[in-house]
Amino acid sequence: MALTRDDVVDAAVDLLAEVGLEGLSLRRLARKLGVSAPTLYWHVADKRTLLDHVAERLLADQWRSAPPLAPGEDWAAWLRERALSQYRALVTHRDAALVVAGNRPTDDALPAVEATMATLVGAGLGPREAFLTLMSVGHFVIGSAVEYHAERARAAEASPVPHGGHDAAAHPTLAAVATAMGPPDGARHEDVVRHGLDLMIDGLRARLADPAR
Structure with a gap:
């Protein structure tokens, strides 16, 4: 064959x-x-x-798990889920974040890119702003995935320092953070990604609602 x-x-x-x-x-x-x-x-x-x-x-699974925007679906929730799906794909495969960081869409991928851009333009962004938004979210997700893998590599190579192991009296705020966050794991890292995406999307919503635009 x-x-x-x-x-x-x-x-x-x-x-x-x-x-x-x-x-x-x-x-x-x-x-x-x-x-x-x-x-x-x-x-x-x-x-x-x-x-x-x-x-x-x-990233093929990402496209399947985050389908195109459905009629009546909130564009922000759609964008957030696509970004999370991409993050999960990147932390699942070895060195995937490093591969995706340098990629450019092939002809086969252009319809999906077009659909994504069209969704953001349909939400009220201009073409340039839609492109910058897509790139900003993508860079944040890729960087987060690189950090995830770096943390895992560090954990495998170094003796772990337990949360709360520092002097709580000297660093009370850090001690409170350690208590609130719990032990480091993949779920906690995704919480950071979710929080970052929420900040970006909330800012985008506020920009779209600004009558001065």
Whole structure:
């Protein structure tokens, strides 16, 4: 059976999980597929193009779990859920945030990007403001996912410092924060993401309601 681009992308996703972004190369991917490296260039022009397709594959579940805006649905709730879905996808897959951070949409992804932009414009944003909003939310989500993975790597390498382990008398506010937050885990990190998204969306709502716009 002839090799397809989907075969190449699927194998690249599997290899990413095995060796991480640093270990992913076209030569290594070709060996995994049992073909010569030049064969891959029939399907992807270079590694960056491959990573663009890998990024879209990693986020495929996000698009399915956050469907287009339904009639009567609140655009802000829709945007928030899409952002959370993207965050969850990025923390699920190894190095996914680093792959997505540099990607550009392929032709296959443009209809979804168009629909997202159209939703924000339909909410009252101008095209430029809609684009800046989409990029700002995306950068926040990607950065949050990078931080999540960095915290997990740190926890695996260093001796943990328990919450509340500092002098509570000298740092009473920090002690209160430690008590309120509880032990560090993935759920707590998503609370930070939710809070940040709420701040961004509340600010966007206020901007849209400003009669001076």
